[in-house]
Amino acid sequence: MPVRLAIRLFFAARRQTLLSGLVLACAAFAAGQPVLAQQAPSAPSAPPARFVVVLDAAHGGDDAGGRFNNGQLEKAFTLAMSVRLRSLLAARGIQVVTTRESDTAIDANKRAEIANHAAAQACLSLHASESGSGIHLFASSLAPAQPTRFAAWKTAQAAWVTRSLALEGVFNSALAHAGMTVSLGRTTLPPLDSMTCPAIAIEVAPERSPGKDNITAELTDPDYQARVAGALAAALVQWRTEARQP
Amino acid sequence: MIPRYQKILFSILLLASLGMGVMLWQLRERAHQRMIAGQDSAPTSAPEVAPDEQATLVVASDLDGSLLTQVHTLPLPDDPGARARVVLGKLLDLYAAADAGHKVAGGASSVTQVFLLPAPEIGAAAKPKPAESPTGEAKPGDSGSAKPAAAPSQQAQQTGPQLAVVNLTGSFVASHPSGIQTETLTILSICGTLHANLPRVTQVRFLVDGQPRATLAGHADLTRTYLAADVVPSEGTHP
Numbered sequence: 001m002p003v004r005l006a007i008r009l010f011f012a013a014r015r016q017t018l019l020s021g022l023v024l025a026c027a028a029f030a031a032g033q034p035v036l037a038q039q040a041p042s043a044p045s046a047p048p049a050r051f052v053v054v055l056d057a058a059h060g061g062d063d064a065g066g067r068f069n070n071g072q073l074e075k076a077f078t079l080a081m082s083v084r085l086r087s088l089l090a091a092r093g094i095q096v097v098t099t100r101e102s103d104t105a106i107d108a109n110k111r112a113e114i115a116n117h118a119a120a121q122a123c124l125s126l127h128a129s130e131s132g133s134g135i136h137l138f139a140s141s142l143a144p145a146q147p148t149r150f151a152a153w154k155t156a157q158a159a160w161v162t163r164s165l166a167l168e169g170v171f172n173s174a175l176a177h178a179g180m181t182v183s184l185g186r187t188t189l190p191p192l193d194s195m196t197c198p199a200i201a202i203e204v205a206p207e208r209s210p211g212k213d214n215i216t217a218e219l220t221d222p223d224y225q226a227r228v229a230g231a232l233a234a235a236l237v238q239w240r241t242e243a244r245q246p
Numbered sequence: 247m248i249p250r251y252q253k254i255l256f257s258i259l260l261l262a263s264l265g266m267g268v269m270l271w272q273l274r275e276r277a278h279q280r281m282i283a284g285q286d287s288a289p290t291s292a293p294e295v296a297p298d299e300q301a302t303l304v305v306a307s308d309l310d311g312s313l314l315t316q317v318h319t320l321p322l323p324d325d326p327g328a329r330a331r332v333v334l335g336k337l338l339d340l341y342a343a344a345d346a347g348h349k350v351a352g353g354a355s356s357v358t359q360v361f362l363l364p365a366p367e368i369g370a371a372a373k374p375k376p377a378e379s380p381t382g383e384a385k386p387g388d389s390g391s392a393k394p395a396a397a398p399s400q401q402a403q404q405t406g407p408q409l410a411v412v413n414l415t416g417s418f419v420a421s422h423p424s425g426i427q428t429e430t431l432t433i434l435s436i437c438g439t440l441h442a443n444l445p446r447v448t449q450v451r452f453l454v455d456g457q458p459r460a461t462l463a464g465h466a467d468l469t470r471t472y473l474a475a476d477v478v479p480s481e482g483t484h485p
Contacts, residue, residue, distance in 0.1 A: 127425070129427060132309070132427045136311060183427070185427065187430045189466070190460075205427070213309070
């Protein structure tokens with residue numbers, strides 16, 4: 001008996017929900033407004049509660065990227081750095097979306113699609129190279145442009161370049177604060193130019209003594225990797241703090 | 247008894263043999279004289295080479311990721327395309343050296359050709375037309391100098407901005423170190439060097455073995471057109 005009563009109450013409640021939805025839709029139609037507009041959030045000025053970061057481990061699958069002197073491949077390094085950084089960010093309450101979790105080939109357009117669907121507050125393309133020293137930060141070389149309703153795919157980042165340069169500045173400060181050599185630049189990187197979020201490419205290089213060619217920390221050095229990941233996580237926390245300020 | 251006609255025939259053949267012998271002797275003498283004369287006309291002076299000129303190279307450094315200008319003296323031909331190839335060859339020779347700050351194997355032979363084409367006009371409409379004054383009014387004496395519509399475009403081709411298409415070898419690209427910074431530096435130094443020595447070159451595109459290619463060594467985009475005028479650095483500029 002109680003079971004029968006519960007089932008009857010469930011269907012009554014469901015019918016009531018459907019009826020109320022239908023009434024709302026009819027009212028919206030009579031007022032000449034699209035239904036989706038009635039369901040839009042009513043407080044767009046409120047700061048976003050979610051803070052999402054996209055980590056793009058470059059290369060993967062057939063695309064091995066650079067090959068280091070010790071035989072390690074760039075695709076393996078970037079994936080390891082992505083996994084390490086994801087853990088650090090999750091521990092700090094930051095939601096992370098990754099473009100790949102294993103050794104799979106993903107083309108540049110797919111990477112940008114993942115980043116754009118995530119509506120992230122920061123998109124990081126992770127790379128590694130044996131040339132140069134320390135951390136190389138790159139923003140897109142596209143000229144800043146006003147955001148438009150429809151953007152060309154290959155230059156979609158143009159509307160976000162100013163924010164990307166601000167993100168690059170925050171990373172520069174955080175990495176310099178961690179005692180790392182940092183160089184800033186602009187480049188044309190296919191997935192970066194199509195991302196509609198503050199986006200930078202981070203290229204990790206061996207640490208060398210200033211003004212010389214002597215390597216003080218190899219790419220494969222676990223301590224160096226941990227220091228880099230920690231500094232990157234600290235930079236993202238700083239970026240989140242700045243993003244939440246009115 | 248020898249018949250008379252045989253005697254006549256023998257005489258004719260003898261005379262012809264002697265005539266041919268004399269002629270052969272004369273031809274031999276002429277050939278000998280020509281050979282002696284040819285030895286005299288052998289080149290005794292060095293072939294003419296292009297005069298030495300100063301070329302500005304935009305040289306990359308991996309250590310700090312900077313671009314610096316260096317002035318080198320080298321023979322530069324008059325033809326702009328050949329001149330572009332020579333300066334890029336010198337730049338890549340620097341990168342192929344053992345003590346280079348931006349090591350890339352290959353050297354001068356890595357640039358197969360440099361094509362110079364009229365650049366697609368970007369903001370050219372803002373420039374005054376040749377037959378008009380800067381205010382856009384026709385000059386008083388220009389009525390008789392009216393030319394077909396093709397004339398200004400020819401002049402624009404001779405003095406207007408140019409697009410340089412740099413054809414690199416596949417071996418150069420295959421041996422190029424992989425990395426965003428090193429690839430970007432190579433591209434920007436090539437663009438900057440072209441613009442510094444050929445100021446009309448404002449845009450640069452790249453081909454590899456005559457074909458378009460997605461990236462230089464996995465990172466820097468080779469499908470887009472680079473604006474060379476933005477690259478020429480002040481001292482120690484980062485890309």
